[in-house]
Every structure is written in structure tokens, then in C-alpha cells.
Amino acid sequence: MRLSVIGCGYLGAVHAAAMASIGHEVVGIDVDQRKVDALSAGKAPFFEPGLQEILEAGIASGRLSFTTDMAAASGAAVHFIGVGTPQQKDGYAADLTYVNAAVDALVPHLSEGDVVAGKSTVPVGTAATLTPRVEAAGATLVWNPEFLREGWAVQDTVDPDRLVVGVPAGEAGERAADVLREVYHPAVAKETPFIVTDLPTAELVKVAANAFLATKISFINAMAEIAEATGADVTQLADAIGHDVRIGRRFLGAGIGFGGGCLPKDIRAFSARAEELGRGESVAFLREVDAINLRRRERAVQLVIESLGGSVFKKNITVLGAAFKPHSDDIRDSPALDVAVRLRGLGAWVTVTDPEALENAERIHPQLSYVKDRDEALRGADLVLVVTEWDEYRRQLSPEHAATLTAGRIVVDGRNCLDAAAWRDAGWEYHGMGRP
Numbered sequence: 001m002r003l004s005v006i007g008c009g010y011l012g013a014v015h016a017a018a019m020a021s022i023g024h025e026v027v028g029i030d031v032d033q034r035k036v037d038a039l040s041a042g043k044a045p046f047f048e049p050g051l052q053e054i055l056e057a058g059i060a061s062g063r064l065s066f067t068t069d070m071a072a073a074s075g076a077a078v079h080f081i082g083v084g085t086p087q088q089k090d091g092y093a094a095d096l097t098y099v100n101a102a103v104d105a106l107v108p109h110l111s112e113g114d115v116v117a118g119k120s121t122v123p124v125g126t127a128a129t130l131t132p133r134v135e136a137a138g139a140t141l142v143w144n145p146e147f148l149r150e151g152w153a154v155q156d157t158v159d160p161d162r163l164v165v166g167v168p169a170g171e172a173g174e175r176a177a178d179v180l181r182e183v184y185h186p187a188v189a190k191e192t193p194f195i196v197t198d199l200p201t202a203e204l205v206k207v208a209a210n211a212f213l214a215t216k217i218s219f220i221n222a223m224a225e226i227a228e229a230t231g232a233d234v235t236q237l238a239d240a241i242g243h244d245v246r247i248g249r250r251f252l253g254a255g256i257g258f259g260g261g262c263l264p265k266d267i268r269a270f271s272a273r274a275e276e277l278g279r280g281e282s283v284a285f286l287r288e289v290d291a292i293n294l295r296r297r298e299r300a301v302q303l304v305i306e307s308l309g310g311s312v313f314k315k316n317i318t319v320l321g322a323a324f325k326p327h328s329d330d331i332r333d334s335p336a337l338d339v340a341v342r343l344r345g346l347g348a349w350v351t352v353t354d355p356e357a358l359e360n361a362e363r364i365h366p367q368l369s370y371v372k373d374r375d376e377a378l379r380g381a382d383l384v385l386v387v388t389e390w391d392e393y394r395r396q397l398s399p400e401h402a403a404t405l406t407a408g409r410i411v412v413d414g415r416n417c418l419d420a421a422a423w424r425d426a427g428w429e430y431h432g433m434g435r436p
């Protein structure tokens with residue numbers, strides 16, 4: 001099939017390349033000439049495992065191209081909208097400028113019977129406001145939310161655990177659902193759950209899923225706060241409750257909390273939308289979820305201060321990790337960098353290392369010092385702070401080796417990802433979060 005993908009950021013670039021990898025002819029369209037040039041040359045503009053390979057293969061096959069020219073969308077049967085919906089500058093609501101602009105720019109190039117499939121995360125009710133513009137061009141608007149995780153985006157796109165399509169009532173909607181079944185043919189052939197629903201439900205599925213995940217993380221972080229007051233160990237608690245299949249162990253990782261381009265802004269946008277709908281109290285708990293999450297960053301700072309005897313002033317602190325999570329170079333709302341910046345603000349000498357995110361971090365926070373080589377970064381540290389659980393720190397850094405590089409033997413594990421016993425055995429003073 002011929003497809004167009006409007007917006008070539010984390011979502012759109014992966015979607016375009018992944019759709020080409022399963023045999024479609026895809027044009028990716030973005031307003032950013034530099035991004036288009038990089039993608040056209042087969043270069044992934046950000047780090048995402050597997051993206052580079054499918055991008056190169058797609059371009060070499062002739063099935064994948066990128067342009068800034070919206071007219072290139074004409075002739076495609078399905079047009080995916082994958083532009084950003086960031087948090088508004090002066091509030092919590094989602095900024096829909098890019099979604100509106102993308103639809104307005106696309107409409108003149110639509111043909112009768114085309115399907116426009118929104119993938120961006122939007123406040124429930126957005127599709128209803130866009131529908132008249134799309135239908136006036138004879139096309140059908142559906143919402144097909146994306147559940148991909150950064151670091152696993154290619155796999156999640158090609159082989160998702162479910163597909164959700166919100167369609168308008170009637171024949172056009174049914175036909176559009178069939179068209180999307182054809183688009184996602186490998187997943188459909190594998191009998192991946194394919195849920196066809198109405199537009200508001202599809203929009204809501206996405207925000208509800210992210211709200212649930214954020215709530216799960218803040219729940220365990222709230223338990224970490226209680227554990228800290230009682231001498232309990234939140235990691236053992238998570239293991240124990242996680243054995244209950246109704247609860248499940250995943251997303252019960254206590255530590256410095258969630259960040260990134262999705263969960264924080266999505267729960268805030270959800271709160272704002274619920275307020276607009278007069279249902280603010282239904283999701284009032286999301287404010288608490290956000291507050292607990294932000295408190296954990298502050299707690300990490302306190303833990304470092306306590307571990308260094310009451311002050312970080314002029315202490316050398318090596319921060320392992322800058323990305324908001326491993327397998328990503330994304331630093332949007334990264335708890336890791338937030339903690340590092342606060343420590344610098346308190347007068348510590350902060351050295352940050354990360355396998356992928358250093359360039360992005362350096363651009364935004366020039367006040368920190370950045371060292372690419374992990375061992376070089378560790379040299380002379382009074383305290384080591386782990387804030388992103390890359391394998392390079394979690395598995396591949398032995399405490400004995402680290403001890404040959406640092407000045408002090410204090411490690412604060414902001415992700416509860418190290419083997420505490422091994423570090424203690426090697427002579428380190430180990431501090432986890434929510435652990436005695």
C-alpha cells in the first residue's frame with residue numbers, strides 16, 4: 001500500500017521506517033528540512049535500537065522516502081498523523097498546534113476514500129473537532145493510538161501487543177478499519193488483538209494506559225517513602241506483591257521516578273482535559289501521582305547530601321546516566337538530569353556520563369561537565385550516583401573496578417538497579433531508594 005506519515009519525530013520516523021519494512025511504500029513528511037535531509041540520507045536523527053537498519057534498508061529498497069513537501073502525500077491510501085502534542089508553555093493542557101497544522105496542510109492533498117489515521121496522543125474529543133475538515137475532503141478520520149516505548153519502538157511498531165482503531169459509525173468507518181487491517185497485515189496474521197472502537201474510546205485508551213503506568217510507578221514510589229520511614233525494603237515489597245498476577249511485577253521499579261516525553265505530559269494533559277469536561281475530580285489522583293513522582297527527585301538529592309555528611313558543596317559527584325531511561329538518547333523531562341542539575345545548583349562538581357544522551361544533555365544543561373568514557377567520569381569521584389539503569393552501569397561495572405577509580409566509596413542507586421550486596425562486599429557504602 002502507499003502510505004504517508006506526517007511528522008517524523010520519535011513516533012513518525014519509526015512508524016514510517018517500520019511500515020516500509022513490512023512492504024509498504026511510504027513517504028515521511030516533516031517541516032524540518034534538517035530532519036528530512038538526515039532521514040533521506042538513511043541517518044536516524046536520534047538513537048533508537050534497530051531504527052538505523054530499517055531506515056537504510058527502506059531507502060535502499062526505494063519504498064521509503066522523506067520530504068518537506070505535503071503534496072507528496074497525495075496518492076497514499078492512508079495518511080498517518082504522528083506530530084508532537086507537547087505540554088503548553090503556560091499550563092498543563094496539550095498544545096494541539098501541530099496536529100491542527102498537519103491536518104490543515106494535508107486536507108488539500110486528500111482524495112475521496114483516503115483514510116487519515118491519527119497516531120499522536122491527544123486529549124479525548126480532538127478527533128471530533130478534526131473530523132469535519134477531513135470529511136469535507138471525502139476522506140475518513142480514524143484514531144489509531146501508538147503504544148510504543150522508546151528503546152523498543154521498532155519492535156513495538158512491527159509487533160505490537162494490541163492494535164486499537166477508533167472509527168466513526170457507519171460504512172466508511174468499517175471500511176477504514178479494514179484498510180488498517182491491511183496496513184498491519186503481519187500483526188493481524190499473528191492474531192494480535194485488533195480492537196475496533198469509536199473515536200473517543202480510542203483516544204482515551206492511550207491516555208488511560210499512560211495514566212495507569214504512571215500511577216503504578218508512583219504507587220511503588222509512595223511505598224518507598226513509607227519504607228524509608230520504617231526500615232522496610234521496597235524492592236522486596238515489589239517482588240512480593242508482584243507475584244500476584246493481578247498486580248504484576250513490571251512497572252514496580254521504585255527510584256527517581258518517571259520522565260520522558262510521554263508519561264509526565266500525558267497525565268497533566270489528561271487532568272487538564274478532565275477539568276474542561278467538568279470531571280476534574282475523577283482524575284484528581286493524577287495530581288498526586290505527579291507530586292509523588294517529583295518528590296522522588298528531591299529525595300535523591302537529599303540522599304546524596306546525607307551520604308556526604310550534610311553538604312555537597314565542592315564535592316565531586318559522578319552521575320551515571322542522563323537519558324530518561326536506558327536504550328534511549330531522549331532527555332526530555334529526564335529525572336536523571338533534573339537531579340544532576342539540582343546537585344550542581346547546591347555547589348557540587350557534577351560529572352555526567354551516558355552511552356547515548358550526552359550531546360543532547362550538553363546542549364540543554366551546559367553547566368554540568370560531560371565525559372563520554374565511563375571510567376574517566378568515575379575517576380576521583382567522592383560519590384557515585386546511578387540515575388539511568390544502562391547495562392553499562394548495572395551489569396558491566398564491577399564494584400571492585402569502580403573502587404580503583406573513585407576517591408570515595410559511596411554509591412547512591414537512584415534506580416535500585418545495582419546488586420547492593422556485591423557493592424557492599426566490595427567495601428562500598430550503598431544507598432538505594434526506599435531500602436534500608
Ligand code: UDX
Nearest residue numbers: 146147148149150251252253257258259260262324325
Ligand atoms: C511510555 C509508555 O510505556 C508507552 O506505552 C507510551 O506509548 C509512551 O510512554 P516511554 O516514555 O518510552 O513509554 O517509557 P517507559 O518505558 O514507559 O518509561 C517511562 C519512565 O518511567 C522512565 O523514566 C522510566 O525510567 C520510568 N519507570 C519505568 C520507573 O521509574 N519505574 C518503572 O518500574 C518503570
